[in-house]
Amino acid sequence: MTAAIGQPLDRVDGHAKVTGAGRYSAEIALPGLAHAVLVTSRIPSGRVELIDTYDAERAEGVLAVLHHLNLPKGGSVPPLLPSLFGAAASGQTFFPMQDEVIHYAGQHLAMVVAETLDQAEHAARLVRVTYQETASITTVEQGRDRAYEAEKIFAGFIPGRIARGDAAAALDRAQVTVENTYYCAANHHNPIECSATTAVWEGDRLTLYDATQGPNATLHTVAELLNVMPSHIRVVTDYVGGSFGCKAMIWDHPALAALAARAVHRPVRLALSREQMFSSVGHREEQEQRLTLGADRDGRLTAIRHHKLSPTSHFDDWAEPSLGVASQMYACPDYEGVYRLIKANTMTPTFTRCPGEASGMFVMETSMDELAEKLDLDPLELRLRNYAETDPGSGNPWSSKGLRDCYRRGAELARWSERDPRPGTQRDGNWLLGWGMASSGYPVTPPGNPQRARARIFADGSAVVQSSFSDIGTGSATAMTQVAADGLGVPLERMRVQYGDSDLPNTAAAVGSAGAGMVSAAVHIAATALRDQLIAQAVADEHSPLHGADPRQVVVSDGRMALRDRPGTGETYAELLQRSFMPDAEALGTWNPPGMDTPYGTMTFGAQFAQVAVDPDLGLCRVRQLIGVFDPGRVLNRKTAHSQLMGGMLWGMSHALLEGTIMGPDGRWANASLGEYLVPVNADAPDVVIETIETTDTVVNPLGVKGVGEVGMVGTAAAIANAIWHATGRRHHRLPITIESLL
Amino acid sequence: MRPVSYSRVSDVATAIATVAADPTSAYLAGGTTKIDMLRIYAEPSQRLVDINDLPIDHIEVQPDGAVRVGGLARMNDVALAPVVLDRFPMLSEALLLGASAQLRNMASMGGNMLQRVRCSYFRDAEASCNKREPGTGCSAIAGVNRGHAVLGASPHCIATHPSDAAVALVALDAMIHVQNSGGHHAIAIDDFFLLPGDTPEREHPLNHGDLITAIEVPALPAARNSLYLKVRDRESYEFALASAACALTVTDGVVAEVRLALGGVATKPWRARKAEQVLHGAPATRETFARAAQAELADAVPQTMNGFKIELVQRTMIRALETLTARGAAA
Secondary structure (H helix, E strand, O other): OOOOOEOOOOOOOHHHHHHOOOOOOOOOOOOOOEEEEEEEOOOOOEEEEEEEOHHHHHOOOEEEEEEOOOOOOOOOOOOOOOHHHOOOOEOOOOOOOOOOEEOOOOOEEEEEEEOOHHHHHHHHHHOEEEEEEOOOOOOHHHHHHHOEEOOEEOOOOEEOEEEEOOHHHHHHHOOEEEEEEEEEOEEOOOOOOOOEEEEEEEOOEEEEEEOOOOHHHHHHHHHHHHOOOHHHEEEEOOOOOOOOOOOOOEOOHHHHHHHHHHHHOOOEEEEOOOOHHHOOOOOEOOEEEEEEEEEOOOOOEEEEEEEEEEEEOOOOOOOOOOOHHHHHOEOOOEEEEEEEEEEOOOOOOOOOOOOOHHHHHHHHHHHHHHHHHHHOOOHHHHHHHOEOOEOOOOOOEEOOOOHHHHHHHHHHHHOHHHOOOOOOOEEEOOEEEEEEEEEEEEEOOOOOOOEEEEEEEEOOOOEEEEOOOOOOOOOHHHHHHHHHHHHHOOOHHHEEEEOOEOOOOOOOOOOOOOHHHHHHHHHHHHHHHHHHHHHHHHHHOOOOOOOOOOHHHEEEEOOEEEEOOOOOOEEEHHHHHHHOOOOEEEEEEEEOOOOOOOOOEOEEEEEEEEEEEEEOOOOEEEEEEEEEEEOOEOOOEHHHHHHHHHHHHHHHHHHHHOOOEOEOOOOOEOOOOOOOOOOOOHHHOOEEEEEEOOOOOOOOOOOOEOOOOOHHHOOHHHHHHHHHHHHHOOOOOEEOOOHHHHO | OOOOEEEEOOOHHHHHHHHHOOOOEEEEOOOOOHHHHHHOOOOOOOEEEEOOOOOOOOEEEOOOOOEEEEOOOEHHHHHHOHHHHHHOHHHHHHHHHHOOHHHHHHOEHHHHHOOOOOOOOOOOOOOOOOOOOOOOOOOOOOOOOOOOOOEOOEOOEOOOOOOOHHHHHHHOOOEEEEEEOOEEEEEEHHHHOOOOOOOOOOOOOOOOOOEEEEEEEOOOHHHHOEEEEEEOOOOOOOOOOEEEEEEEEEEOOEEEEEEEEEEOOEOOOEEOHHHHHHHOOOEOOHHHHHHHHHHHOOOOOOOOOOOHHHHHHHHHHHHHHHHHHHHHHHO
16 A cells, blocks of 8 residues: 555645646636626615616626616525535525515625626626615624524524433532623634636536535535526536635525626626625624533532524524534533524524534633632543543444543643643733633534545556545645545555546535545545456456456555565556556445434544733733644544644634624624734744544544544634633633733 | 726826826825725725835935935835834834735835725725715714724714824824925924814825925934834734834933823824823833823723723833833843
């Protein structure tokens, strides 16, 4: 075996990306390309009284101005279903420009199509909309008294109330309780590449160049929205400049681009502006969580009550599942979790990196720290005393769990036991220093449909593996090249992976940290199937040196098949194919994922430690070090996996200290720009130490990959908040923790 | 983007004549604000006259020890000029903390003095804003105003002046040299920045066609012990919530000379004269510094979300003064 898996291979697409040779969806050059720009609602609730397009239609270069009065009606809006199911995955069950009703600020009201982007932008400013505004609700505070308990959330997959045992009674009996209300500001994804679609019709066939986490999700969603046969749509996604969930579901703009292209009989590019990214592709909802922990004096949890309150859209009951991992982290007999929602004038919130886990585990892990303080226990010891040997929700065994090792190694790296546990005792000049820790966890969720890949080898011994997945910047194309090379037994430089195209064998969207696990399964199965097929051909071929051998005794390395115990006896794939007058050979691989009812708890675990410095006079908090140790199963590429984990941890830091979208009194997001929605810059980035504990997992998928996409962010905010307490003696229950709250 | 025309000039007289002749035109220097403003329709110019070729990017030491920088000198060049680093560290620091390296390499000193406010309602071409469209009202007063001013605001405008460099220059009593078709004149920097009052659209006394040709920083030996302290949400690429430019000389435990100006909290780069008055001749102690800070903020008016700035900027002043006191004692 070449053993490419695990190597810190550089990105296969790195050169194209840094040189600009790689073309993103808004950079596809096509003859006759026209540009569409959206006009959006200024008000959060009401009606369009009048839409005056006179000046816009007459502006230079304008080809069409489309709105609810003249946009051709298409098919129907598919139900909201996570794109991990591989089917249509509409981000919300609402499609704009069908009538005059306004449900949220930023709603798409009109679309101007022009020869150039500048002309389209200018004409969009000339569209004058007269509104009839009605009262709106856009925040938790405004809608608190209208909250209702959701029957189901998250596209119907999660019940609004989850209970085991009797949490209320257990809390009454608890020897110690900790109860707090937490608040997390809304978040937006802000990938560097704004969402964009370039649409081209050739007769009744449609090609979409779309920035998406799932080319097939775009295909199926647009097929239903436009009532076009899926067989007539192709979605190409060569490069994606980050996503973090805003390209996980399919919003209205790919279909609008297709409608615009049909209206002007030309290819049309529709790229969202940075500002439009704040009200076109979902967000992490503002939320309030109330958590009550009950424990005995030894620190054993006896009850957890966890309630969440958040605004959703008028169309969908959506809340990110903040209670999930927090309910599975510790052994606890009695539990109650409730999601309450407020119908608000916002779009449907959506997956945002660590959807639910980031906020829910901030709440759980800061409460655990407070419980440790109350019990005068080491926070790490408290976690060990409540270590869940089985999945507390189902009672099932874990498919694998290396959390004990993560705690141990993390504590070692952080020199946890050497710190003075008393708060406010360590100082460096004007800075107070503190350490904090938290547990991490992110579920391993199987895709809903079979995953496929095709492996093909040519007579010169070079090979290609094809699968439709998109690489959203995570490095999946690179990791899949490694998986394919090992599976077929060829050197890395002879293996190419072709991806990002719905015409290739089907995969679900790369979401929910599931991409590496599910695509590697299909790629591995395809590559090993082709290997086995060629070995079978060789042992059956009387001209082959391997003729008559037991195929199980044949191994392949560097493109050469040979007997395991007599490496001198063998031949290359190329020799076999050329002798047989075969220009190529190919095999299809299909992975049928385990069902949701698999009798195992499946999760990537981790432990995080943070050191902060707080200047209490000036309200400054600087993170000096982050340490994360995770158990992601098999690591396909050490470098890209570490980058993923590091990105997650840095976003966790950002979640703790910087990020928050503020709803203005006018019902619009008030800081919809990268200048005012703060994400960390390099100068904010601390020393980040990452290690992985490799665990063997035979349940989740063939290669035992649990995933690293999101777990890095889980617990970081709590570790930082706990470190701030250790530095200053003050607890923080609101995110982000800003200067004014640290003063 | 609205269509604009563009031309490039290479001498000062032609530049002034070209812009003065067309009321819809504007100078284009580094373009780090102007182009953004055009893109978001918050700037009405229809014609850009590119002045980057004009020979006014010098950094010169005058015989009396003053330093004169050209209107087109780049922020980075001024920040890293040895004479500025040596004699006016607060100016160097304010420039370095004022923008990312990419922006500093493009942005001009003259342009920095004229940069527009960061108020999101000013930058939202469809929102009501007295500065952008006089008489339409101020959306920020009832809106999201965490970053807005607590000093120098009026019922018509509460936008914070965004420049860091100007704060240092106000502390240093710089002069702004202006040329127009009628000739040359100089304006004391404290008169250059206008309070919003009931004319927030008027930010400085320049008339259409006036060109900033130079900024002159008078000699000030005390400025060798100076600093710029900037407090903000993230470490870089962010405007100040509160800042202080400060120069201090302490002799025998008493404040002999002090210059103090504030940023991030006021509608103009704010010379803290009341604080200076308290400090002058008083013992250089934390108690004095706190009293001075309090005096300066006595008339501060908080908005709905920015009340914390009143406390924050006082602590910023105290920290700056304490740091310089310690440094002076060590030297």
